[in-house]
Amino acid sequence: MATSTAQYKDRQFLAVIGDEDTVTGLLLAGVGHVTQPPDSQKNFLVVDAKVDNATIEAAFDKFTTERKDIAILLINQHIAERIRHRVETYTAAFPSLLEIPSKDHPYDPEKDSVLKRVRRLFGE
Amino acid sequence: MTEVQVQPALASNASQDERKILEDRLDGLLEQYLQTLDQYQKTQKQLAAYLSSGYLSLAQANFNNNSHSRYGQDYYDQRMQASRTINISGDDLNVTFKLSVSQEQDATIEGSGPAKSSQEDDSPAEEKKKSTDPLRWFGILIPPPLRAAQASFVEAAEGPIPHLASLVKRLRRQEIEIGRVRKQIKKL
Numbered sequence: 646m647a648t649s650t651a652q653y654k655d656r657q658f659l660a661v662i663g664d665e666d667t668v669t670g671l672l673l674a675g676v677g678h679v680t681q682p683p684d685s686q687k688n689f690l691v692v693d694a695k696v697d698n699a700t701i702e703a704a705f706d707k708f709t710t711e712r713k714d715i716a717i718l719l720i721n722q723h724i725a726e727r728i729r730h731r732v733e734t735y736t737a738a739f740p741s742l743l744e745i746p747s748k749d750h751p752y753d754p755e756k757d758s759v760l761k762r763v764r765r766l767f768g769e
Numbered sequence: 770m771t772e773v774q775v776q777p778a779l780a781s782n783a784s785q786d787e788r789k790i791l792e793d794r795l796d797g798l799l800e801q802y803l804q805t806l807d808q809y810q811k812t813q814k815q816l817a818a819y820l821s822s823g824y825l826s827l828a829q830a831n832f833n834n835n836s837h838s839r840y841g842q843d844y845y846d847q848r849m850q851a852s853r854t855i856n857i858s859g860d861d862l863n864v865t866f867k868l869s870v871s872q873e874q875d876a877t878i879e880g881s882g883p884a885k886s887s888q889e890d891d892s893p894a895e896e897k898k899k900s901t902d903p904l905r906w907f908g909i910l911i912p913p914p915l916r917a918a919q920a921s922f923v924e925a926a927e928g929p930i931p932h933l934a935s936l937v938k939r940l941r942r943q944e945i946e947i948g949r950v951r952k953q954i955k956k957l
Contacts, residue, residue, distance in 0.1 A: 653864075678851035743930065743937065751817065762944060
């Protein structure tokens with residue numbers, strides 16, 4: 646039990662990979678954080694037309710593997726689709742990964758990795 | 770010869786009992802799992818509702834906005850500090866995520882400062898407090914739809930988001946338990 650507490654005691658931030666409106670909204674809620682310079686690491690990535698899949702993957706790796714201060718990673722489902730293999734093979738205990746809807750892409754349970762696991766469990 | 774035949778019969782009786790116990794346990798686990806799943810889906814719906822009203826308000830704010838291009842990343846404060854963070858508690862078996870709102874750190878820093886004349890007492894603290902609100906990135910006059918958008922996203926961050934994170938953890942744990950019991954049944 647002690648080890649598991651140590652695993653997450655420094656995890657406190659919500660990170661976001663999303664389109665501009667999703668990130669703007671969540672930052673309005675006060676979850677945005679930039680670490681002290683010179684690092685100045687952001688806990689969000691705005692995915693606009695200029696952002697390619699490699700950048701999304703890099704941000705995903707940074708938030709899930711490199712940084713130890715992220716508690717929950719939120720990712721727009723349509724963006725998760727672009728790096729689906731990464732999302733589906735992600736099994737670490739922390740951070741918790743959640744797929745959320747965006748303005749133009751409502752939540753689709755068929756695509757949600759959590760529900761895909763459910764279907765596998767019931768042998769579909 | 771007869772004795773030899775009795776032995777396996779007894780053994781298979783015992784294993785049948787064991788099987789029954791394990792199968793009942795599996796049924797119980799599956800039932801719990803389906804309940805957690807139901808909660809997960811309901812909470813996803815709740816999240817979708819908060820987010821879509823947030824997106825709608827943000828769109829309205831942008832539609833009515835003549836002065837800037839749009840309420841977006843060009844205006845983010847590059848030194849922002851999170852005022853809402855996540856608190857994780859519990860152990861391996863039951864991890865809970867909760868949102869916590871930080872005290873106005875800046876205000877307390879101001880308050881503990883040496884100069885405390887009666888005029889200075891509240892005005893600088895108030896200014897600081899205002900400056901930490903992300904709404905201020907977008908100027909001094911805050912249109913009501915932008916304020917409404919903030920309220921919806923705050924609701925999403927306070928309620929369904931940490932709740933979903935806890936539920937995902939619970940589903941994971943239940944999946945592992947189900948897998949374990951199924952394996953034990955297979956072995957019999």
